Amino acid sequence: MVDSSTIQVYRTSTGLPTGRVAMWWFLASEVAIFGGLIMSFIMCRVAHPEWSEYAEYTVNAAGAFNTIVLLTSSLSAVLAHAAAARREYARAANLLWATVGGGLVFLCVKAYEYSHEIHEGFTPVTNLFWGFYFFMTGLHGLHVIIGMSALAYVATKVRHGKLVEGVEYAGMYWHLVDIIWIFLFPLLYLAS
């Protein structure tokens, strides 16, 4: 119904693919969301030295493991991009599924951490630190899920040689998810 009346537009004044231009601006707006959140946390953290005690209860080993998992999953996203550029679509799809698997491992570890912390009696309503902890990691987790969905969707398409440019865009989004975690991990876990 909708498709039949949509004007298809293919042009580029800058020489860049329009999807890439759009993706960069979209990522910039995502950076603004987490940037505001991270700055708020830092301002509160500086005003509350006692928060270092709460940060002791976060599981550093789990966080470090998750950091490695996310960085590795970004590597497979990059390899998928390279494979798609060589027109090896089946290989690109498999590599994207590997990235999705990395996201899944990340979420499982995060779920273990949450249950551990809640078991210890730390919930989002305990105090401001735990409020920030659950809010920031929760919002990041939501982005992990969105990223995984995008990667999985692109993986099913690219296997048949469709939506090839999507490998790049989903990968860009995944790198953003990755980079945000690189900020959250030291702020919430290590700064004690």
Place this chain on the structure above:
Amino acid sequence: MSAHHEESFWSKYVFSTDHKVIAKQYMITGLFMALAGGAAAGAIRAQLAAVEPGGTGGLLDPQFYNSVVTLHGTIMVFWVAMPVLVAGFGNLLIPLMVGAEDMAFPRLNMASYWVFFASTVVLLLSMLVPGGGAAGGWTSYPPLSADPAYSGVNWGITLWILAVALEFIAFLMGGVNFITTAINMRAPGMSMWDLPIFVWEELAASVVFMLSVGPLIAGALMLLADHQFGTHFFDPKMGGDPVLFQHLFWFFGHPEVYVILFPAFGIAAEIITSHSRKTLYGYRMVVWSIIATSLLSFIVWAHHQFVAGIDPRLATPFSITTILISVPVAVSMFSFIATLYGGSIRFTSAMLFAIGFFACFLLGGVTGIINGAAAADIYIHDSYYVVAHFHYTLYPLVFMAGSAGIYHWYPKMFGRHLDERLGKVHFWGTMVFFNLVFLPQFNLGMMGHHRRIAVPTEFDFLSTPTALLMQDISSWAMAGLLLVQVPFIYNFFASMARGEKAAANPWRATTLEWACPSPPPHGNFAEPPVCFRGPYVYSPPDRQADFVPQDQPPEGDYQLPQNPIVAPSAAK
């Protein structure tokens, strides 16, 4: 290239991906919401006119009055200014002005409107839930908005946050489209320095919006968590920080003022050039002033918080940046006024509204410098002086520049002209009554009238005959202001069927939207246009012609501009 295919009613007028239909949807939704916001304004003025000396009288329950004030501010900023100025005119004009068939992402564009429509429904429904609508002001400062014990509102504020969040999502989708269309969809030969000022202004508005709204999205989600899940981000009793929300709000809230200002300036720039037959004075200076305003708009926000308990050492830097931002804005204003100088001015309704916009906005801008100085702000903060100030900026931006734009581009939208006589009634009525509404409010503010009190006469100094007279003038003028919008509403709808038929280029203007028929078909241009020169070539000294459109080939031999552009194709 027009698309030859059958379209059902639903895909043509409702779930359309055509940027012009989406523009009309945004604009008409925005104008409908302006009626709701105007009704709320009428209720506010009626209440303030009906109070008796000694703190008695009044028509509205104070709790309901708070809801009405909140609703008025929220609607006028987010559901009128944004959809009409940014989304309505932006959708209509960006693809036409850059010579494109449609937006870069037509389906994303359609999704943007329908998310916006959902947000409109949620906002209107929020007034009907138990406890009433949000009553914490359009800024929704906690703890007023975070704790139902203070405002008596529970579900109202939750729905309010949801509506605002949906609205932001809609404009983020729109913003991506506007930016990519403006920078990547330009016609062959059209460099960034050939873009009409309106496209530059919309580009700046979209960039500023997308880069400033993030912290408030985070803040709104945190407020929602405080409200529904019992976290304590903004609750001072539990170690939270209410000023943090103010920072997150105004980091977006102040750039938002410029998000609204930019399209209004763009509309005015297009109108004054074509209706005075003059080249825009200092095109590049105007572009640089837009860029400078955009950058400075990110570092002025704390001037809203001089009395909120921020570190006093912050006050001076934010005063300086606030006063500094008036410099690039003034550069734009002076360029526009210099454009008029020596022009062959035609006082059409569009031109009258554009000039009226400059005159009224100037007063809003100048009083802003007074508010921006921390020492002066401590006295006038949260008073009717501030109310008068920002209405002197926003009313001209939204309703005067917005009306100017509607009179100017209505022929392009509907293929017919608005009635000029009714337009002049609309303009002069608006001009007189607008000033009568808000000039007395500067004085009331200096007398100590607080922004959001339902019964100001509780205070002796607001029960004096002078104060009551000013309240009455303001309220009666408000009735007049609402009344003179009636001819406009009639004109808007009646002219769709009965207005004088418009030619493709009725104003003899140069920009590309006038190169296609009025109204343009789906796909806009019969032939993809090619751009040979900058906008605003009016009365060129070396030519006979009164104006030279951007797509008119030069005389003599020429080469077609080469851009890396793939030939556009119509729908499958």
